[in-house]
Amino acid sequence: MTLRQLIDQYAYQDIRPFIEQAVDHDENDLRDRSVRLKEMEEGFAEMKQLKPTFGFIDTVIDVKMLDGRLIVSNMHLGSTSDLLSRRIAVAPDVKATEQEIAALCVYQLVAHQHAWVKYRDEDDVIEN
Secondary structure: OEHHHHHHOOOHHHHHHHHHHHHHHOOOOOOOHHHHHHHHHHHHHHHHHOOOOOOOOOOOEEEEEEOOEEEEEOOOOOOHHHHHOOEEEEOOOOOOOHHHHHHHHHHHHHHHHHHOOOOOHHHHOOOO
């Protein structure tokens, strides 16, 4: 299954409880909870509107357990539309529901998108 196929199965309200858990456990984002939750809902809506594109890097999105926690990896490799076309590989020991996996993927994309956005060259120019 691809990320697109996974998120197309759910409405935001279906994954919201898991999004809320992820937001509540993020100690690095000090913005108001309501702001972060609104950002998640808007990000999910944007993903639903995007058309998947073929990614140039044939990497799967890995879903696995690490130290008793559910994690997804390879969510930073490509644009959101590229990631929507990626296959999701779930490790055999993962007992999470597809809703939980979808929520974690959405959370990773929205919460950390700023970390890998390519800025325009002119954004770095400082005027004297």
